[in-house]
Amino acid sequence: MGKVKKATRKFNQKHLKGELERRGKNRKAQLLHKKRELKKGRRTGAGGDDDDAEPFTGIDEVDGLAEFAGSRVKGVDENLEKFMQADADADDASGSSDDEDIAALLKGDNSEDDDDVGFGSDDDSDGSDSDGSDDVDDDEEEDGSGDDGSADSDDEEDEFKKNLEAMKEKDPKFFEFMQKNDPGALKILEQNSDGDEPESDAEMEDADEDADEAAQEAAQEAGATGTEVTSKMLSTWEREIATDNSIRALKKLLLALYAASHMESENDGAGNTPFRIQGMRIFNKTVSTSIRVAPKAIGHYAPIVNGKIDGKTKKWKVVRALIKSYLASLLELLRQMSDPAMIQYLIKECDRVVPYFATFARFTRDLVKELLRLFGSAAADDGVRILALLTLRKLVAASPAGIVDMALKGMYLTYVRTSNVKTLASLTTIQLMRNCGVELFSHDAKASYQHAFVYIRQLAIHLRNSMQLRSKESFRAIYNWQFINSLAFWVEVLATYCGDRAEEAPELCSTLESLVYPVTQVILGVVRLVPTAKYFPLRIHCLNMLLRLSSATGVYIPILPLAIEVLESAEFLGRRPLKSTLKPPQLDAQLKAPKEYEHTRVYLEAVLESIFGLLADAIASQSVRIAFPEWVVPATLQLRRWRKRVGSSWARFSKQLQGLLERIDQTSRLVQQHRNKIDFSPSNLTAANQFMNTVSPDSTPIGAYAASLRKVRAQQRATLIEAETSG
Template sequence: MGVKAKKRDLKLNHGDEEEETGRNALPKTQGQAKEHIEQLQRLQEKDPEFFEFLKEHDKELLEFDDEDVDEDADDGKEDAELNENDKNYEPEVSEEEEEKPYKKVITTELVDSWCHSIEENGKLAALRSLMKAFRTACHYGDDNGDDSSIKFSTMSSNVFNKIMLFVLSKMDGILRKFLKLPSSGGKKETIQELMTTKQWKSFNHIVKSYLGNALHILNQMTDTEMISFTLRRLKYSSVFLVAFPSLQRKFIKVALHFWGTGGGALPVTSFLFLRDLCIRLGSDCLDECYKGMYKAYVLNCQFVNATKLQHIQFLGNCVIELFRIDLSIAYQHAFIFIRQLAMILREALNTRTKEAFRKVYEWKYINCLELWTGAVCAYGSEIDFKPLAYPLTQIISGVARLVPTARYFPLRLRCIKMLNRIAASIGTFIPVSMLLLDMLEMKELNRPPTGGVGKAVDLRTILKVSKPTLKTRAFQEACVFSVIEQLADHLSQWSYSASFFELSFAPVVRLRSFAKSTKVQRFQKETRQLIRQVEANSEFTNERRKSICFLPNDPAVSSFLEDKKKLGTSPLSQYVSTLRQRSRQLTDSLSESSVLVGEHGSVFGKSGSDSEDEDTGGREGTSVFSSTWLPGSDSKTKHPEEKKSKKKKRKMEQQDKAAPRDEDVVEDLVLSSDEDDEPLNNSSAESEDDEDVKPVRKQAQKLKAPARGSKKKNRSPANKAKKRKTSR
């Protein structure tokens, strides 16, 4: 008999078994699985050559995993035990064998008896009954069709709450007691050793049912408090996911979604779940969590305003904190992502097209630089992360010099802040002063403001300013004060260095020339004050330098003025502290009247939501699951509160459309006009005329026209009556 004929017969036998199971509509049981494995073993003994041939050419016939059998395959075995041991079960009543079994209604007394049997007597039959009820609760409202394995049909909201609270609160301790594990904690090595025992084979389906059904209801919930409570309780059982890689990937995906888009305390709870999972499982899930969190961070930072800025900073801090678990693996991911940023910048430098410039000068790219700057500042002293400081510094410097025009002053200031942070964290000199002094010499800051006073400009929430804003007095003041603040911060980092006099000589010369050329007294005052502080700091270091006897290349240079540095007594350090206080006050005043810059609002929720996690941590969940919510069709619909809020928003929008436009709105239109269709090349950016302002002026004239006309032609009934009286 040939090999092909044997293979065909084996496939036909296997196909007959599948047809029989298809006709009966019954799942494969563990007995059939064992019979199939024994058949393959007999084949290996009788015809080893044919068995080896199948291994090489058709592995599907040989691969068979007991874990792939559905959890409902044990129902027959469990039902037999339940009918013998559990008195709460009623016998199934059926007229014919082909009819569906009787489905029982779950009551509170039944649930209480199960819970009592599990806690007091540790009965396995009661535990299995409770897990079936938990499965029914999690899948309540789903289209189960003619599934005969479900023994329970309906339940009230009180029963649902009781089952959910008991299972989520107690199941971790119950499983650990049955599996003889520590009451808390554990790592993947413990579960891997447990998986080889007979005890795990008898309980693994219960663990899988608990985690799988909990995952299902997480996808059905819409209330943030319920999701937070469920994730907080599942965190204690996260170590069991070592045995179920498919469930592990699904849990990571769901937690990442809640972390990036959730409101209230849900992002914090989701991050703590992911962090605990990475600590316990190690490298098995670190790669997936690093990639997923970075992707979620990029999706959330495409648009920025004053309120969403806090949410983006929170997400970045979470990513940096997760890197702490394993810096060697984090370095590999950081190197790849920083290299992608470098390739985007190289394309912009080589092609110098409008599309290539936009890929760099957008919030997504800048916020990624902010993220890696924070990571380098946090772990710059570590051996794993310190090599990333140099390429990141080169990228940030290239971005700052890419388009050196006044309209991109906010972006350049952000880049300079990043460079100052990196220099302070790793203790390495970075030439930042030239980038700042070049900004002071641009003609836009030396001309008188033709656009009037203008509104206060929040440089934290914009990357590019419009042409009308460029000519306002508020923008010029914000730029000059920011340049002086960053230059003072840069020089203060080296205010205790023995070479401070040489380092500050060129900046002082250029600051004096700016103070002479500018005609604005406020700028002259700020610049001369900085010059005086730099000169005083030079005298401070030169006096001490006279008494030293070591050479510049001596290692003792690092200990120069080390005691003064800890106290922060240099003139420049004290001056920088006053500048930071002034900047903080200005930021607070701007945040009170913040204006939306991006297209979307904050997804982080209301302020102060981080403290909700501490408040709800001590609860047992009674207030969380006390509502009449049941999973199913109702859970997928939107809450009435959301519907009411949407109706209110629509009414507000209609009122805004119907309300008359005043001159303040016109001023906002003029100040926020920023045409992105113009090229970003250096030559074209400076030689553009004011053509992009013309559409805005036309719009302003249209908005002003009805107001002017309304004064001339006021045809209200009261005015008509007045005219009639005067005519009489």
Template sequence: MAKRRSSSKEYLDMNTDDFLSYGLDDDGEEEGEEEEDVEEEAPEDEMDEGDENETSEDDETISDVTSKPVTLQLIKKWKSSLESNEISVLKDVAKAVAASVATLTGNKNVQPYTVKGTQEFNSLIKICLQHVPNMLDKRIPQKSKKALPSSDSQWHRVRSSIKLHLCNLLELVQHLTDRSMIVLLLKQVQHLARFLVCYPRLLKSASKALVKLWSTSTSEVSIVSFVTLRHFAAATSATFLTTLVKSMYLAFVANSKFTSPRTHPHITLMKNSLVEIFSLDHSTTYQHGFVYIRQLAIQLRTATTSHKKESYQSVYNWQFIHCIHLWCRVLAECQSDTLKPLIFPLVQVTTGVMRLAPSSRYFPLRLYCISSLNLLASQTGTLIPVASPLVDILGSADMQKKPKPSTAKPINFDYILKVTKAQLQTKAFQDAVLEKCLDGLLNYFTIHSHSIAFPELVLPIVTRLRKLCKETKQINVKQEIKQLIDKLEETSAEVTSTRSAVGFGPADSDTVERWEAARKRKTTAVESMYEKRKTKAAKHERIQEISETSKITKKRPKTKETKKKKAKKVKLDDAVVEADDTVEDFTNWSDSDDDDALAS
């Protein structure tokens, strides 16, 4: 630079010190740096109250300026526009509803509209639910079942407005508490399901919220939530169905921890819903069934090898048992060649659970597993030998002992997995076990009563029952077993006499199937006995339900009270209200063994 531009070099040499000290004060610090540090270090709590008031006032001024109040006249104008099918007004209506939802949820962000009155809020929600769906159906009609609204020519005009409208509905569903209002909103979401499918992220969050409502709400809300999810699954791809099935199954497991007369209807509702969802796509069902039945098998293997109380409790709980019953129902009702390979591992897991703990206290659990296997066998035609475990239960030591005198009520095995030690030798326990075992045996033999091999199937069981009938000292057990033996032998003799006249052999499977199909048109002795017991049991259950619902909560026994502790009468608007202290809090007791969750 000194050779080519000498003048510039001389200028730099003369002014170098000034350039280096530019922007610094006398102490060598940058100008303005100290002020910035002071501003950063000043804590927020040292601000004057006057400054805070000024800030809030400024925010209010901004919100007042930018937000337009929603009046009844404006809502009336929007209503007439929606009735005229003007699609452009949807944007304003959606923004106004979003403002009201923000007020409901506590969102403090500035909204383009403000809804302050209750009448305005109700009128706005009313036109949103009544007129917006009709306008969308007319302006963006559904051309075919598989056609999405995104293929319509007007989709680009209303895409953001429809998304905001759907978000508003989902926010209201999650924050409202009135059941009738939630049901109404869910029906609106169900009606607009074809639009919701066009937004994958919103669809995912919507399905998550609906699964939560389905698994935790009352029956009416749960049913409407499931129907909406069913619409989502029918309108989307297999990928969404896989995610939906997984989330619903995990929600079912999480909410089936306890079983009581109060929770049993909801658990049954969830099972029915899952069976219907699994029936939509059998290949997806096979994938999930393989994974979840394998998880049950791994958990059972861990409990079998570890021999610890905790591992037993991880299997002997309501979640595990409900999962077994659910998969038995799925394989029984979703009959296809795709799902047949899952029958054998499921039966192996169920029988392994029955053999895990030989204690008589777990008879209710074993009988529940046997009823699930009978259900699977009746629908699939699979031979699952459950008669031998039932005879083992009848011949157990606790069933042969003389029952102790007790005034206890009859035990309902539908809501318990094990009994206490005090209940083991009571007459109520023995009667309940005898009734369940006889129902299981009759159900099992009724399923196979039309089989051409029925005499060979019955023979070993009849031999064991005769021996048990001789050894037992219980008169009622003897009478029931003798009656069962008579019906089995009568059916066996009928099958033997009928098949002796046929001219085909066991190798001719097609002819055997036609013979068995013809036999199913006739009622056998075992089948008629089983139907009579079912009718009698149904009447007994109905009487029990009526008696339970008609019970009135009894008041606590009166005790001596001082004058100060007596109820005071308070006069409110010329009405006398007595302070009553007799409300009792009833708690559903459950077994401690049922507290462990199913490992996922």
């Protein structure tokens, strides 16, 4: 070892320690930054920073996938992806004020700190309390100024004690009742007890006086166990409400409904109501009477005008707590019921009072959650799902943007969670859920595009990572029903609003049409990810999605080469199929062939039947195009060559293929006859696109043939589903 220089010794003595500390701090900072980025990537579902990832090196058909996977949606908030991963239950800060107002109905406290949604404005759509005092207290606590907050709480406590002392002197019986039933949780019937200014309207003053008397009477009659509701009491309240619109009787009726709906509630204060429900007969009568009478009575004081409620009227203050109590009771009943008929009855009632739900952000979120729960419940029938979707769609139309985002996100995630296909019957249910979910995306073009972009991009990221890793675990992340049904969902959204119903919503069509290309790229990548024989069913599912997208939007997608690849695989050209006595597989409900079906004749026959139907549909979709005779030539040559090589081994399908080829020739001659009558050149693209636009593809020879095959497949599938359900 050589001699150490003098400069080095000086550096070691004076600066080495500091330099090492600085470098250590830099390393720690870099590691901390990497950990944060990794956590951020996990939260957004991207698995890391996608912009810095290696460029995609997959097959040529999906060479644009990397650019889309690393892109960001335009015109969207920076926090959108955080919102997409956020917990919908996190924003419940406004729920306390709703509970207080419901409790005010039970106690008599008429406090006004509430989270009303502004009756058409989006100011309070985030669910925050409209009373600014709560927000100030929260800010002070976050800033660490706990002294002021404690002083405020002490003042409120002193004021509350003074009110209790005044009530003790004024009404000792009522005070005793409150002591027995937990004054913090039990709140019984009294309006304007917080020193609010009296209403100038004489009718409102009389109503409040009646309400106070009703509160006192209910509290005195209740005792420690509460007054038992009878049929006579219900009839009396119903008669008073019908004849005089008595708010006094309405409050009693809604308290009885609250007691009925919370009979089995886990809330400790649920049973501290002034009424008791005994027996199913009284329960049923209480619920039916309330649902029949309450909306009309509430509408007398807070009418619905053009789907909205005027919250600035003086009458609104009288019934606001009543409305909250009624909505809370409906939601509680909806959570408890298991009978489909009763659930449908309650959903219809919720649909009637959607404007009242839309007034309160907390109840709107709770209703959205309940409707989504029923929509995705395995025990729910199709009628419940359809009603839940219709009510949710109506609620979204009347709610601010925050609720719209929550509903769209919840609908898609509910669909994905329940999209695992096991039988043909479950596949039918999933198709119904998909169609219902698509309907919800027609409301807001911007919100629909944002959600569609983010979730399609997530699918593209998963596919890109799988093609780069090339492992069994990465393939399983793609080849599963959740991924395939997610693709089917967005295909249906694009096919519906950029094709079938493009004229109904041109703005939505122009917004979503840019997503047709990335969805197509993702599907093509899935098709070619593992091109083996056991995944022929998955390839058929993907080709059907491409066919649906191409037929609806008019965008040409090369489907025939991918379908003919199946016919030219080694399973048909290179080996002899194994004989088997297994029953034919149900390819519609499978993504890959079961182990016992691989290389068997019964499996390959099912594949051929599906492929020939797919070929007929794909060719029929282009049968009215002006270039059809030339476009179909390569496919017919390959099909004739396949029939000549292996047709003798598949006699039944060789005959079916011969019929398909004959229909193709007939259609080509028909298109050629129409082309002989035209008087424009090939450069006139507008006229070329309008060629045979008055002729339906199903009326051509190949179209009629494809329609007959679809009809046969539909009958076979219906028979199989009936056998599954009956067995």
